[in-house]
Amino acid sequence: MFRYIWRKLKIIKMINQLPAIHGETFQLSNPRSLQIPISKILQENFERISSIFHDSPDVVIRKFFIGDGRAEALIINLEGMSEYKLINENIMGSLMRVVGKPGTPKEITIEYLKNSAINLNGIKEITAMEEAVEAVLKGNTAFFMDGSNVALIIKTQTWEHRGVQQPETEINVRGPREGFTETLSVNISQVRRKIKDPNLRIEPIKLGRRTRTEVCVVYIEDIADPKIVAEVWRRLRRIDIDAVLESGYIEELIEDAPLSVFPTVGNTETPDKFAAKVLEGRVGILFDGTPFALTVPYLFVESFQVAEDYYSRSFFTSLLRIIRITALHITIALPALYVAIATFHPNVIPEALLRTISITREGVPFPAFVEALLMGFFYEAFREGVVHMPRSVGQSVSLVGALILGEAAVNAGVISPIMIIIFSLTAVMGFLLPPQTDSATLLRIPILIMGSFFGLFGVLWSYVFVIIHLASIRSFGAPYMSPFMPLTVKDLKDSLIRLPWSMLKTRPRVVDWKGSTRIADGLGSSPPTAKESGDNEL
Amino acid sequence: MNHRIILFAIMLCSILICAGCWDQVELNKRAIIVAIGIDKAEQAGEITLTLQSIIPSKLTFPMRGGGSQQGRAVRVVSASGKTVLEALRNYKQQTDNQPYLQENRLLVIGEDLAREGVGPVMDFFIRSPESKTRAWVLVSQGKARDILEWQSEIRQVPADFIDEMLKNRINIAPIAAEDIHQFILKLSSQSSAPTTSGIELVMQKKNLPPEVRIFGTAVFKKDKLAGWLDLEETRGLLWSIHQFDNGILETNLGGDRTRNVALQIIHSGVKIEPTRNKDKIAIKLAISADGNLSEQTGNVKLTDKKTIQSLEQKAAAVIRQEVESTLHKCQLEYNSDVFGFGEEIGRKFPKRWKALQSIWDKEFPRLRIQVVTKVKLKSTGIINDPVLIGG
Numbered sequence: 001m002f003r004y005i006w007r008k009l010k011i012i013k014m015i016n017q018l019p020a021i022h023g024e025t026f027q028l029s030n031p032r033s034l035q036i037p038i039s040k041i042l043q044e045n046f047e048r049i050s051s052i053f054h055d056s057p058d059v060v061i062r063k064f065f066i067g068d069g070r071a072e073a074l075i076i077n078l079e080g081m082s083e084y085k086l087i088n089e090n091i092m093g094s095l096m097r098v099v100g101k102p103g104t105p106k107e108i109t110i111e112y113l114k115n116s117a118i119n120l121n122g123i124k125e126i127t128a129m130e131e132a133v134e135a136v137l138k139g140n141t142a143f144f145m146d147g148s149n150v151a152l153i154i155k156t157q158t159w160e161h162r163g164v165q166q167p168e169t170e171i172n173v174r175g176p177r178e179g180f181t182e183t184l185s186v187n188i189s190q191v192r193r194k195i196k197d198p199n200l201r202i203e204p205i206k207l208g209r210r211t212r213t214e215v216c217v218v219y220i221e222d223i224a225d226p227k228i229v230a231e232v233w234r235r236l237r238r239i240d241i242d243a244v245l246e247s248g249y250i251e252e253l254i255e256d257a258p259l260s261v262f263p264t265v266g267n268t269e270t271p272d273k274f275a276a277k278v279l280e281g282r283v284g285i286l287f288d289g290t291p292f293a294l295t296v297p298y299l300f301v302e303s304f305q306v307a308e309d310y311y312s313r314s315f316f317t318s319l320l321r322i323i324r325i326t327a328l329h330i331t332i333a334l335p336a337l338y339v340a341i342a343t344f345h346p347n348v349i350p351e352a353l354l355r356t357i358s359i360t361r362e363g364v365p366f367p368a369f370v371e372a373l374l375m376g377f378f379y380e381a382f383r384e385g386v387v388h389m390p391r392s393v394g395q396s397v398s399l400v401g402a403l404i405l406g407e408a409a410v411n412a413g414v415i416s417p418i419m420i421i422i423f424s425l426t427a428v429m430g431f432l433l434p435p436q437t438d439s440a441t442l443l444r445i446p447i448l449i450m451g452s453f454f455g456l457f458g459v460l461w462s463y464v465f466v467i468i469h470l471a472s473i474r475s476f477g478a479p480y481m482s483p484f485m486p487l488t489v490k491d492l493k494d495s496l497i498r499l500p501w502s503m504l505k506t507r508p509r510v511v512d513w514k515g516s517t518r519i520a521d522g523l524g525s526s527p528p529t530a531k532e533s534g535d536n537e538l
Numbered sequence: 539m540n541h542r543i544i545l546f547a548i549m550l551c552s553i554l555i556c557a558g559c560w561d562q563v564e565l566n567k568r569a570i571i572v573a574i575g576i577d578k579a580e581q582a583g584e585i586t587l588t589l590q591s592i593i594p595s596k597l598t599f600p601m602r603g604g605g606s607q608q609g610r611a612v613r614v615v616s617a618s619g620k621t622v623l624e625a626l627r628n629y630k631q632q633t634d635n636q637p638y639l640q641e642n643r644l645l646v647i648g649e650d651l652a653r654e655g656v657g658p659v660m661d662f663f664i665r666s667p668e669s670k671t672r673a674w675v676l677v678s679q680g681k682a683r684d685i686l687e688w689q690s691e692i693r694q695v696p697a698d699f700i701d702e703m704l705k706n707r708i709n710i711a712p713i714a715a716e717d718i719h720q721f722i723l724k725l726s727s728q729s730s731a732p733t734t735s736g737i738e739l740v741m742q743k744k745n746l747p748p749e750v751r752i753f754g755t756a757v758f759k760k761d762k763l764a765g766w767l768d769l770e771e772t773r774g775l776l777w778s779i780h781q782f783d784n785g786i787l788e789t790n791l792g793g794d795r796t797r798n799v800a801l802q803i804i805h806s807g808v809k810i811e812p813t814r815n816k817d818k819i820a821i822k823l824a825i826s827a828d829g830n831l832s833e834q835t836g837n838v839k840l841t842d843k844k845t846i847q848s849l850e851q852k853a854a855a856v857i858r859q860e861v862e863s864t865l866h867k868c869q870l871e872y873n874s875d876v877f878g879f880g881e882e883i884g885r886k887f888p889k890r891w892k893a894l895q896s897i898w899d900k901e902f903p904r905l906r907i908q909v910v911t912k913v914k915l916k917s918t919g920i921i922n923d924p925v926l927i928g929g
């Protein structure tokens with residue numbers, strides 16, 4: 001049975017590895033095979049471009065004469081993605097008015113126009129039609145001149161975009177309020193502003209045959225492990241997909257354990273967290289079109305680390321870490337533990353509590369297991385409803401949910417109050433660890449089933465299985481459960497607890513290849529001695 | 539990869555073997571038993587098992603309101619059988635739910651049955667994994683069923699009331715109650731005999747419902763009830779089996795009968811020392827106690843060292859008297875080694891004990907026991923002087 005499934009999976013894998021067969025349409029992904037040179041005759045170029053774009057309403061193709069009518073020219077751009085003011089003033093304006101005045105050479109070359117006529121910063125010469133088309137699609141303006149097989153790409157990108165705002169996820173009480181946006185250049189500038197280090201490498205790649213999404217790999221050269229950087233590049237280069245609309249596309253294609261419920265690639269929406277990860281030696285990946293950036297390698301312990309942990313004082317942070325870990329266990333195992341104990345081992349429950357529970361169970365039509373399954377299903381359904389509804393509708397969904405689950409179901413005797421308590425706790429605890437919410441939800445039901453069929457033994461068995469699984473997965477070469485499995489004593493300083501900053505001397509070992517220090521010795525707090533403070537007479 | 543799948547399959551199989559869903563019972567399908575009573579049945583050789591179980595819907599909580607106030611929160615049902623298990627099976631004919639014994643607080647044995655021997659019925663309570671060995675063993679004067687049917691005015695579940703009463707006994711009353719585990723340990727010992735508290739119903743007044751009361755101590759000989767110890771003798775027993783911590787010791791300073799003094803014992807120690815003179819074995823029972831003065835009805839000045847010494851001596855004499863009366867009763871009247879002297883001898887003189895063991899029944903009443911007691915007054919409370927000065 002397993003062998004059969006395994007074989008099937010192998011075949012599917014093989015099919016996926018076959019080279020993609022491209023259609024007849026114009027494809028940008030493979031410039032070498034479809035190199036179309038730019039023609040010297042303007043009319044030919046015009047026809048070719050018209051056929052490529054099929055007269056899309058947003059494509060503006062404008063023929064005009066340069067200066068005193070000496071040469072015919074053509075500019076192409078996209079409406080809404082190019083800045084019209086620049087095109088009108090600095091391209092067409094210059095070319096029509098400036099050229100032809102005294103002092104212009106007799107023979108107008110494209111070289112001359114580039115150097116002396118078009119007063120714009122971003123300008124580039126190209127010879128292939130693909131480059132022109134791609135540039136136009138990005139919002140640039142392509143300039144063709146009759147008699148020249150070289151075209152100019154002039155940077156005129158602009159589009160309507162969202163400004164830098166406070167992110168919806170990862171909300172800090174103390175810490176920067178800004179979040180990434182959908183615009184890559186803005187995101188890069190946000191990272192650059194945090195890390196003013198010439199060693200910060202930002203290396204671009206285009207992913208997606210049709211979307212041509214710009215993706216940047218970000219790391220600090222003398223901190224990040226070159227092996228990890230190389231691995232990231234290897235995995236990114238391998239990708240051949242037609243669209244990348246969100247970082248999730250790439251996340252699933254580069255993660256180590258795509259069949260695991262646990263995430264092995266981290267994502268963040270805030271530049272400060274992104275910068276912190278990069279400064280720890282991780283490799284970050286920024287995407288155009290989404291505010292979510294990825295960071296690798298991603299360890300299990302990072303689920304407990306919140307950006308604010310490093311901004312607030314260490315004792316309280318350590319307490320919060322312990323609460324988060326406890327919460328994870330509660331949200332995964334509490335329903336299973338309850339069902340297992342109530343149906344198999346009631347002797348574990350303190351006597352008085354047992355009576356209270358048995359009163360609440362009185363007259364409930366379903367066995368505890370079915371009750372738990374129902375509650376689990378409806379809770380997830382309500383959550384989904386509230387999250388994706390418009391805010392005004394969401395409120396009424398949550399109101400109805402609270403009424404149905406909290407009041408009516410108990411009063412009608414359909415669900416026992418103790419189960420409501422169990423699932424309320426489970427639900428609330430689940431919110432403490434946003435990165436592991438998915439995995440906790442997915443693990444909850446199997447463990448519940450094991451618990452209700454095999455008692456505490458089943459719960460224990462499931463736990464053992466999950467821990468074995470966790471110990472077996474890696475993220476870009478780093479053991480997922482590090483620093484616990486394998487035990488790295490030095491990295492424990494920022495795991496279950498966070499030591500004060502003065503003691504966080506080294507970066508995490510599994511991601512930091514040079515073991516460099518991030519804070520100087522002797523910065524621990526101590527009151528200044530009389531000598532240091534200089535004035536001891538008060 | 540293949541061996542991983544095999545390993546996974548083995549683990550899956552192991553879970554099927556190691557655990558199972560056959561012992562899965564929903565909470566509301568269990569009848570929570572809080573007290574068990576055993577009596578002699580009318581038919582010879584049979585016992586009657588009385589079970590007190592909770593009716594959850596009748597239980598009320600002050601915060602919650604809810605539950606119907608009418609009727610008792612417990613159900614008391616009896617069933618007979620040759621063995622405890624058979625009686626339990628017969629009980630199932632009278633109940634809808636699975637009896638759940640892990641919550642059991644009390645095991646009340648009727649006096650009639652106790653006189654015939656509790657050995658046959660106790661086996662189930664230590665052998666069965668369903669039973670709870672932390673439950674109290676009590677011997678009832680009269681039928682055990684009557685005790686179980688008694689309704690407490692304070693607690694909805696009467697077994698809770700008795701359980702709490704026994705748990706809180708340490709500071710107040712001399713009660714020598716044992717739980718099933720301790721009881722059976724002594725029962726199965728070669729020489730020792732178990733003891734436990736008795737329980738009875740007392741009529742307070744006419745027209746009023748009776749109240750339950752823990753009294754004296756039931757002394758067993760082997761597994762048969764030999765007789766009872768009264769309050770004073772129970773104290774003597776507690777002194778000599780080292781269970782008198784935190785008790786109250788009353789003594790008199792001589793002369794006037796009103797000059798009573800009460801000591802709160804804060805610590806006590808017992809040393810049972812077998813001694814050997816040629817073939818003759820004797821026991822030296824040394825009891826020491828530390829106490830605080832908590833009350834005096836006379837007007838003794840306790841700043842005087844001499845007074846304190848005489849007080850200590852008088853208190854020690856009281857202890858000796860109590861212990862000796864118990865020893866006397868147990869040795870001569872019941873011939874029951876409830877103190878565990880035999881085991882002490884066996885520990886110290888194993889060879890001699892081998893010979894003695896078989897004739898212990900004859901030897902024990904003749905055993906010479908020397909009682910040495912010592913009391914130390916640690917504090918006289920918040921005041922030194924008596925309230926009434928002079929006189």
